[in-house]
Amino acid sequence: MKESPSKKAEILAVAGGTLLSWYDANKRDLPWRGSNDPYAIWVSEILLQQTTVAAVLDRYPKFLERFPNIETLAAASEEEVLAELQGLGYYRRFRAMRRAALEIVEGGGGKLPEDVAAWKALPGIGDYTAGAIVSIAFNQAHAAVDGNVVRVLTRLLALPGIHESLAAKRKLGEEVLTMMPAGCASRFNQALFDLGATVCVPKDPRCETCPIRSSCLARTKNEVHLYPERPIKKAMVDVKVAVALIEENGSFLMTRRAAKESRMPGFRELPEIWVMDENEPRDQLHRLLAERFNGRVAIGDELAEARHTITHHRLFCTLYSCQLAVSSQPGGEWVNPANLDEVPTSTITKKLLRRLASEL
Numbered sequence: 001m002k003e004s005p006s007k008k009a010e011i012l013a014v015a016g017g018t019l020l021s022w023y024d025a026n027k028r029d030l031p032w033r034g035s036n037d038p039y040a041i042w043v044s045e046i047l048l049q050q051t052t053v054a055a056v057l058d059r060y061p062k063f064l065e066r067f068p069n070i071e072t073l074a075a076a077s078e079e080e081v082l083a084e085l086q087g088l089g090y091y092r093r094f095r096a097m098r099r100a101a102l103e104i105v106e107g108g109g110g111k112l113p114e115d116v117a118a119w120k121a122l123p124g125i126g127d128y129t130a131g132a133i134v135s136i137a138f139n140q141a142h143a144a145v146d147g148n149v150v151r152v153l154t155r156l157l158a159l160p161g162i163h164e165s166l167a168a169k170r171k172l173g174e175e176v177l178t179m180m181p182a183g184c185a186s187r188f189n190q191a192l193f194d195l196g197a198t199v200c201v202p203k204d205p206r207c208e209t210c211p212i213r214s215s216c217l218a219r220t221k222n223e224v225h226l227y228p229e230r231p232i233k234k235a236m237v238d239v240k241v242a243v244a245l246i247e248e249n250g251s252f253l254m255t256r257r258a259a260k261e262s263r264m265p266g267f268r269e270l271p272e273i274w275v276m277d278e279n280e281p282r283d284q285l286h287r288l289l290a291e292r293f294n295g296r297v298a299i300g301d302e303l304a305e306a307r308h309t310i311t312h313h314r315l316f317c318t319l320y321s322c323q324l325a326v327s328s329q330p331g332g333e334w335v336n337p338a339n340l341d342e343v344p345t346s347t348i349t350k351k352l353l354r355r356l357a358s359e360l
Contacts, residue, residue, distance in 0.1 A: 008157060011156065012179040013178070013179070015156060015179060016178075016181055016188065018211050018215070019179070019188070019195060019211055020184055020187060022191065022195070023187060023188075023190065023195075028198070030053070031057065031060050031061055032060060033190070036136070036139075038112040038114075038137040039069060039070050039112055041132070041137045042112070042129075043064065043097075044056070044060055045129050045132050045133060046094070046124070047088065050090045051089070053197065055088060056088075063085065070101050070112065071110055073097070074101040076098065078098055081094055083341070083342055083344050086267075087347065089347070095124075097124055100123045100125065103123070114140075116130045116134050127166065127173070128146055129144075131143050131145070131173070132146075132189065135186055136186045137186075139183070141177060141182075143173030144176075144193075145170075145172050145173050145176065147196070148192065149172065150169065152192055152196045152200045153175055154172075154218075155205075155219070155224055155227045155228075156215060157175065157217055158221060159228075160229065161229060163229075164231065176192065195210070195211070195212075199211075205224055207219050233312075236313070236314045237312060239315050240275040240281050240318070241273070241274050241308075241318070241348065242275060242285035242318055242320060243271070243285075243317055243319045243348065243349070244270055244271040244320055245319055245320065245322060245356070246271070246323070246324050248334060249334075250336060250337075251334040251337075252270060252337060253270075253332045253334060254270055254334075255268070255292075256331075257269065257346075267344045267345060268335060268349070269348065270348075271285075271288060271289060272317075281318060282299045285299060289322065292330075293324055293331075293332065294326060294330070295325050295326030296326075297322065297324055298322065298324075299321075300320060300322060300323065301321050303321050303356050304352050304353075305317065305319070305355065306319075306352050306355050315348065319352040319356060337353060
């Protein structure tokens with residue numbers, strides 16, 4: 001049964017005050033907490049997009065050490081920024097962050113915006129990121145609805161339907177503002193993040209320790225497992241990836257992804273080909289190398305194997321020792337493996353080279 005507006009408002013108000021008290025006693029100790037510097041908060045939010053907190057904990061302070069302010073970030077090349085953040089994936093967000101830094105420095109004199117609309121006008125900034133920055137840095141009453149907040153709100157109010165669209169999240173944002181105690185936007189949004197990340201987790205939520213369990217309609221109905229509703233996931237597709245190791249004087253022949261390619265443009269990688277049918281990977285790799293480098297190719301032994309997952313593709317990667325007889329390598333460059341940390345390199349290449357080093 002759908003709750004009346006007055007009942008819903010009562011639930012939200014009670015839960016909001018309780019949640020804030022819980023946060024003050026139980027907040028996570030995170031390196032980006034305790035600061036209202038909008039630059040540092042912006043960096044943390046970008047690094048955390050589609051990435052776990054655990055993966056960002058060590059990278060965040062290192063990134064700030066390398067790029068301590070908006071000016072140093074704007075002055076850096078795209079390659080320098082990507083090299084610093086390689087391994088975190090979803091690299092389009094980091095390119096957008098650098099472009100936004102350039103816009104702020106060149107068009108705004110280096111002063112970071114203080115309102116949501118100005119943030120959303122920058123590359124790579126949407127409703128969530130803009131709301132998180134202005135609420136945490138400037139304590140402005142704006143919602144920041146991420147997956148954690150969707151989970152908490154849909155369970156608290158037993159809200160049916162899929163809430164992953166922009167319109168659905170904006171509607172949930174209205175509920176967040178109803179819950180939010182006046183003058184407490186920064187603490188309250190972070191309290192919602194922490195509750196979803198540590199207590200109201202996707203599987204086996206810790207309802208017995210939840211500070212707002214007495215208000216939670218899903219718990220009252222014993223239906224916590226029903227929320228939030230999720231769209232049907234795409235089936236995973238298994239793909240064989242053949243990768244070539246061509247060595248000369250201690251360096252490996254690598255290629256650079258073209259800017260027009262959506263998957264990690266600008267990143268270095270060993271030549272690779274995805275085989276999504278029943279064709280023999282060796283034959284496909286031979287054809288790729290012969291066409292790309294216009295030379296005679298010999299495919300040798302298997303050197304290493306690794307697995308990797310990209311969205312709904314499950315990759316089974318094999319590294320082959322290859323010989324290439326050409327006078328030049330158009331589109332390729334020789335990279336010393338000792339220098340891989342200085343250039344953005346694909347995860348598949350790094351995994352295979354690490355596996356190769358461990359087997360030598």
